[in-house]
Each structure stands twice: as C-alpha cells, then as structure tokens.
Amino acid sequence: MPIWRAVLLCVLTMPLTSELAAAETVEAGPFSLATFVADVTPPVGHPLQAGVGVKPVVEIADPLFAQGFVLCGTGKPVVVCSVDWCGIGNDAHDRWRAVLAEAANTVAERVLVCAIHQHDAPLVDLDAERRISAQKLGRHTLDATFHEAAVQSTATALKNSLAVARPVTHIGIGQAQVERIASTRRILGADGKVEFVRASASLDPRAKTDPEGQIDPFLKTLSFWNRDHALASISVYATHPMSYYGRGQVSADFVGLARRRRQADQPGVLHFYANGCGGDLGAGKYNDGSPVAREELTERLYRAWKKAWEQTQKQELKRITVRSIPLRLPPKDTAGFQVPDLEEIVTGGERTTFDERVRAAFGLSWRQRCDTGRPLDLPVVNFGAAQLLLLPGEPFVEYQLFAQQQRPDSFVMTLGYGDYGPVYIPTDRAFAEGGYEPGAWSFVAPGVEKALKNAIKQALAP
Incomplete structure (x- = not known):
C-alpha cells in the first residue's frame, strides 16, 4: 500500500480538533459548493509579464481563465481562486481579494487568490x-481598465454561481507521480555555488544530463463530492509552467492545455489547477522549447492528473478550520535595493532600460508595503484529512516539502504564487550560493527562511 494511503487511513479514524487559536475559526456543516470560471484573457497590445523581456499580446493561442470555488458552511464562505496570470502583487492582490470577498459575502482573509505563473x-x-505611468515613457506594465474588468468579471461569475451551489458531503484526496517535467534550475559546482542555471527550455546538453535535483514529484488533487457525485477538484504541482514564451502568443501553456483535457473528460466537474512552490524549478531538463515539447509536457501532466483522480480516497466532510497567520518578511536592503536606489532607477535617464525601471517599481511597491507595516497573511483551510495552504511570491520547493513534514498525519497541498509582492523567496543558503533567483527579482533578505517556516508551522499546527 502506498504510504500516503496508509496515512489517510489513519487520518480517517482521528477526531477533528475543535481547539481555537488566534485568527482561526472552526465551522461545522452542512456545506455547499459553488464553482466559477471567468475569462481573463488580455486584449491585443496588452503587456505580458509586465512588459519585461517579452512581446505584448500579438494573438491569442488559447484563453486565460480565473477559476475557483466558494465553500459555504455555518460561517462566512471560503473562496479559492486560481488565475492564469504571471503574478498578482501587493495592492492588485488586495483588490482581487476584496472584490471577491464582497461578491461572496465574506472577508478578504478567507479569500485565497493565486496566479499560476505562465509567462x-x-x-x-x-x-x-x-x-511607471508617472514617468510618461509611452509604455506600461498593465492596462488598469482591463485589470479592473477582469476582477469584476470574476466577481460576477462568482456571485452568479452562488445561486446554483450544491451540497458537499465528502472530500477526496489523491496523488500521482509526474514523470519528466520538473527539475531544479540551480546546478551547483564543487564550491557550492551556482555554476549553471537550467532555464525552462534549453538546448544545452548539460541541462539534460544533470540530475533533476530536489523537486516534489507528485501532483496532488483535492476534490469535493455530493455523496458519489463529483462537483469540483483543485490540483497542484510545483514547477515553472512554461514550455516556450515571449512571442506575444497568449497561452495558459502546457498546464492549461492539460487542464482543458481533464475538463473534457468530465464536463460537469470543474477541474482547476494551481501552481505549487516552483520558484527554483522548471521543465528545462525535459524541454527544448519546441511545440512538440509543449505537447509532450501536456501529455505527461494530463496522465498524472488523471491517475491522481483515479486514486482518490473519500471521507465525509464534517467541519473545516480556517486559519490566517500574519507574515512579515525581511525586505532586501543592500545596495541597489534601498528606497533611494530604487527611486533613482524608476526615474532614471535614457540609459536606464524599461525592464530596469519596472523591476525597481515592483521593488518600491514591496518596500512601501513593508515600511508601512502591512503584513502579508498566510492562510490555510484545514479539512481534517487535507490542508490547503497558500504561500506568497515564488517560494522554493523546499518550503512545500517543509510544509508536508509539519503534518505527516494529513494531506498537505501547498500553493505558491499568492501575493506576488516579494517575488522570489529563496532559502537562506541560496543567497550564499548565488544564481538567478536570489538576485534582482528577489525583494527579500536572508532571514526570510526562518520567518516563512515559522509561519508555516503556526498555520499547520494541529
């Protein structure tokens, strides 16, 4: 018997705790579930990846969606929403949560919003x-009107779904190993420093021959049921979700294409996807960036997704616990990341590139949040046999594995790419190792590992 199934059998016989902690609510059933889908595809000409390093929208290869569920019980509803965007940070993330909370008649702390991180x-x-707009450069990172329209259309879809909410009596959990997708991006040399960065797509022979490194090989699925009738599922796997990008062709990439196939298998069940902690992971070992490789990655993810569903084990849903932990991460304050440095880059002269200005503007947004004392929050929904945990930024996979170690008695699903404000969240040792992730697009400092792991421990404490 697989270890995770043995763990589940133990879990099913354990009583659910009713102890309360700070920022925690425990709710009994009956429960109901509503599912929603909204098209959030940007129009032609809109910036992609905030205009950094890629073309704006030229054409739509396949549409982008915001998908999720509203779980209603005796307390205020819980919302989980996954968006086919690269990232949603700081006040944009706050806006999504506030508007969806209003639509669901709940509070923002009970709204989990994450991006999948397609580029x-x-x-x-x-x-x-x-x-950026204040600099009058003739370029932008986003169209604010489109952004608000996407938020509102998602809220409308959510609100409309409440009228057709269906009873939930059971949850299901399942997992399957994903073959030949994720691998570490960080290849260390004999001196313990990063000597080779394995990109999401690579033709370099070393990208193929070096080992996978530390990954989480499993796709995990949490599903919701009305007795024997499946209603919805969320599935999570950790990796950068790109096969190729940068050509102006909007796409949900191989994860979105695999999702489409799963949805076609069961049209009456919403199957949606969220990314795990893939900050230091990519598909570069198994991906040459060709259209054929995209098809192969799609097929591999789809097979694991379907297998995880086939291995689902169900249990009665009796109560849930929702907990939210305030999270303060140390901002990077070295040369080039101090507020005057970032301000100078944003307002720089002709020699300052647009990409540099955008990075600095994102850095200032994060610093403003930190310096004004606005913490992130780290939410978790405890279903007893399963924990649904959301982390901010682009966390390393070590945080996902660490979260699982905190609750060996439960099925821990860790989502990354919540509030994108801090961007990359490395481990402390990664700062000494060097490489891309702890560099220009990481706005946190050493000490972040202790802060985040302590919050994870608090969130997942029985």
Whole structure:
C-alpha cells in the first residue's frame, strides 16, 4: 500500500480538533459548493509579464481563465481562486481579494487568490504601474481598465454561481507521480555555488544530463463530492509552467492545455489547477522549447492528473478550520535595493532600460508595503484529512516539502504564487550560493527562511 494511503487511513479514524487559536475559526456543516470560471484573457497590445523581456499580446493561442470555488458552511464562505496570470502583487492582490470577498459575502482573509505563473500572461501590481505611468515613457506594465474588468468579471461569475451551489458531503484526496517535467534550475559546482542555471527550455546538453535535483514529484488533487457525485477538484504541482514564451502568443501553456483535457473528460466537474512552490524549478531538463515539447509536457501532466483522480480516497466532510497567520518578511536592503536606489532607477535617464525601471517599481511597491507595516497573511483551510495552504511570491520547493513534514498525519497541498509582492523567496543558503533567483527579482533578505517556516508551522499546527 502506498504510504500516503496508509496515512489517510489513519487520518480517517482521528477526531477533528475543535481547539481555537488566534485568527482561526472552526465551522461545522452542512456545506455547499459553488464553482466559477471567468475569462481573463488580455486584449491585443496588452503587456505580458509586465512588459519585461517579452512581446505584448500579438494573438491569442488559447484563453486565460480565473477559476475557483466558494465553500459555504455555518460561517462566512471560503473562496479559492486560481488565475492564469504571471503574478498578482501587493495592492492588485488586495483588490482581487476584496472584490471577491464582497461578491461572496465574506472577508478578504478567507479569500485565497493565486496566479499560476505562465509567462505569456499579465503580471500586475497597481502601485508599480502608477510609478511607471508617472514617468510618461509611452509604455506600461498593465492596462488598469482591463485589470479592473477582469476582477469584476470574476466577481460576477462568482456571485452568479452562488445561486446554483450544491451540497458537499465528502472530500477526496489523491496523488500521482509526474514523470519528466520538473527539475531544479540551480546546478551547483564543487564550491557550492551556482555554476549553471537550467532555464525552462534549453538546448544545452548539460541541462539534460544533470540530475533533476530536489523537486516534489507528485501532483496532488483535492476534490469535493455530493455523496458519489463529483462537483469540483483543485490540483497542484510545483514547477515553472512554461514550455516556450515571449512571442506575444497568449497561452495558459502546457498546464492549461492539460487542464482543458481533464475538463473534457468530465464536463460537469470543474477541474482547476494551481501552481505549487516552483520558484527554483522548471521543465528545462525535459524541454527544448519546441511545440512538440509543449505537447509532450501536456501529455505527461494530463496522465498524472488523471491517475491522481483515479486514486482518490473519500471521507465525509464534517467541519473545516480556517486559519490566517500574519507574515512579515525581511525586505532586501543592500545596495541597489534601498528606497533611494530604487527611486533613482524608476526615474532614471535614457540609459536606464524599461525592464530596469519596472523591476525597481515592483521593488518600491514591496518596500512601501513593508515600511508601512502591512503584513502579508498566510492562510490555510484545514479539512481534517487535507490542508490547503497558500504561500506568497515564488517560494522554493523546499518550503512545500517543509510544509508536508509539519503534518505527516494529513494531506498537505501547498500553493505558491499568492501575493506576488516579494517575488522570489529563496532559502537562506541560496543567497550564499548565488544564481538567478536570489538576485534582482528577489525583494527579500536572508532571514526570510526562518520567518516563512515559522509561519508555516503556526498555520499547520494541529
């Protein structure tokens, strides 16, 4: 018997705790579930990845969606929403949560919003865009009107779904190993430093021959049922979800294409996807960036997704616990990341590139949040046999594995790419190792590992 099934059998016989902690509510059933889908595809000409390093929208290869569910019980509803965008940070993330909370008649702390992190997709931070717009460069990171329309259309879809909410009596959990997709991007040399960065797509022979490194090989699925009738599922796997990008062709990439196939298998069940902690992972070992490789990655993810569903084990849903932990991460304050440095880059002269300005604007948005004392929050929904945990930024996979270690008695699903404000969240040792991730697009400092792991421990404490 697989270890995870043995763990589940133990879990099914354990009583559910009713102890309360700070920022925690425990709710009994009966429960109901509503599912929603909204098209959030950007129009032709809209920036992709905030205009950094890629073309704006030229054509739509396949549409982008915001998908999720509303779980209603005796307390205020819980919302989980996954968006086919590159990232949603700071006040943009706050806006999504606030508007969806209003539509669901709940509070923002009970709204979990994450991006999947495809790169031919919008990357949004409203404060950063205001800073770029003020420079009158003739270029933007996003169209604020489109952004608000996407938020509102998602809220409308959510609100409309409540009228057709269906009873939930059971949850299901399942997992399957994903073959030949994720691998570490960080290849260390004999001196313990990063000597080779394995990109999401690579033709370099070393990208193929070096080992996978530390990954989480499993796709995990949490499903909701009305007795024997499946209603919805969320599935999570950790990796950068790109096969190729940068050509102006909007796409949900191989994860979105695999999702489409799963949805076609069961049209009456919403199957949606969220990314795990894939900050240091990519498909580069198994991906040459060709259309054929995209098809192969799609097929591999789809097979694991379907197998995880086939291995689902169900249990009665009796109660849920929702917990939210305030999270303060140390901002990077070295040369080039101090507020005057970032301001100078944003307002720089002709020699300052647009990409440099955007990075600095995102950095200032994060610093403003930190310096004004606005913490992130780390939410978790405890279903007893399963934990649904959301982390901010682009966390390394080590945080996902660490979260699982905190609750060996439960099925821990860790989502990454919540509030994108801090961007990359490395481990402390990664700062000494060097490489891409702890560099220009990481706005946190050493000490972040302790802060985040402590919050994870609090969130997942029985």
